[in-house]
Amino acid sequence: MQIQQLDTTDPAARRAWHAVMEHAVRSDRPHALLTTYDAFEVVATSPRTYFERTWLQAVEGSEVVGVAELELPLEENRDVGWCEVDVLPEHRRRGIGRGLWDAVVERARQAGRTRLGGEVSVDLSVAGAGFAFATAVGAAEKHREDHLLADLPVAAGQVDPAYDVLTWRGRCPDEHREAYLAMRNQMNADVPTGELDLEVEVLDDARLAASEERLMKAYDVRVAAARRRSDGVLGGYSLLFVPHGTRYGWQDDTLVMPEHRGHRLGAALKCANYAGLPGDVTEVHTWTAPANTAMHRTNTALGFRVVEHMYEVEAVIA
Template structure:
């Protein structure tokens, strides 16, 4: 077995890399969402001024990929922090493949100057983290749990009567109007939208993750829109106060162009506007568009901190059910 970095321009190598991730996902996470190959290819080949991916493979004597590691390094913010995901084919586990990939990753992030590394571990809802092989593996290399979120899934379509009931609960509360857009934020709203996104960076629960909130500006938003457009329809609903046009919240869904999955990106209500079911109104606006314009989609995913009681309650009101718990594991070397 040898460890080598994957050429990001080699489509066949990327397909082999992706196949290992799929095998591991199917084995470990039957409720998980599998990123399509095309999305991986775009992510690593399109380039970003904010993030640099590094893909590594453990290659057997026959040239077959036995395991893979996906790392990422921030280029402008949080340059001290790397992220890491390791996947090993089920049939070759406990043979040193994961260890070899981790040791290579350690050398790579030290060369990059990173002092913190984070990775995600998913376990079925109700399962004990301490009994999970991935957790025990991480502990050997000095990783500790620092944050957790539930992976919640909503089967689509949602019954129309339930949507009417949810709308009735929020009717007449507040004086906001809901505006929506697809793919690109209108120029006249992008400044206010950037302010909401920056607030989200500061408000979203992240536990003890060694991360500094980012200031989101128009350039970052436009770069993000361009990168996601080939594989996702970006659907945003924003709340705007009728009296003065102040933006008070938003919710964003990513609708896959290649399968029947929808991913909830963010939902934020500004602090002074909370407690008036504005989050429900925003989620209703996006869900209605999904069900009318993308009726073939069958599953909506979101991730919510179980201690974020208000958002968790909003999600369960819609019918989301917890399928997994995501544990963020972190190692700090400096």
């Protein structure tokens, strides 16, 4: 077996890497929400500004039997690396995952990182190998979220009469960017991280624009924002991604600013995004920390159900 770095200039090699990742993950996670090939292509072939990424593969003969990804933040959290290791089910328990892990650790150390983090998701009905592997390499659980799934359509949400809802797709309009940035940064500061010790990611306009441009290449990006009628102030937003060519949505952030809470804006914003989806989008995924009881209540009322537990784990590699 050889551990090789993916040649990101080779389209066939990129396609093979993604196919192995997809097969490995779906073998024990039927509800997995994966990076689509289109999204992988965008990341693998785009210049790196805020993150450095390396893709590795374990090769036997001419067959790719396992893959790994290492992401290194270049702004905040420069002591941390994020990684994922996936091995085809028929090749597990032969040291392939450990070989990929060791290669990831070596590269992370060379980049000055002292910690490696990652996400391990476990289906409620299928016992997967991911958590046992993470434990075996010395990673400890630091945070947990529930992966929830809802079938569309959902019941329409009522908007508080004191607010109206704005929607846009793709890039945030110029007239709302300052308020949108403030809300995005509030979300980054508020998001639960459990025992993870992380610096808060701070967005400025250039960083937001770079993210929007990259995401729009692979996703239909939809935002709903609540605007108070009395003064025009934006009080919350909900962000939804629909990967091109798929039948599902990925519910990302939903935030209501502190002074605007108590008006059921979170549910109204989610419903506004869902109502605008084409009819062939039939389900939506989201993640919520168990301790976030308010959002869990909102999600349950909309018809979301828990299908996986997601664990954020971390290993000290210094």
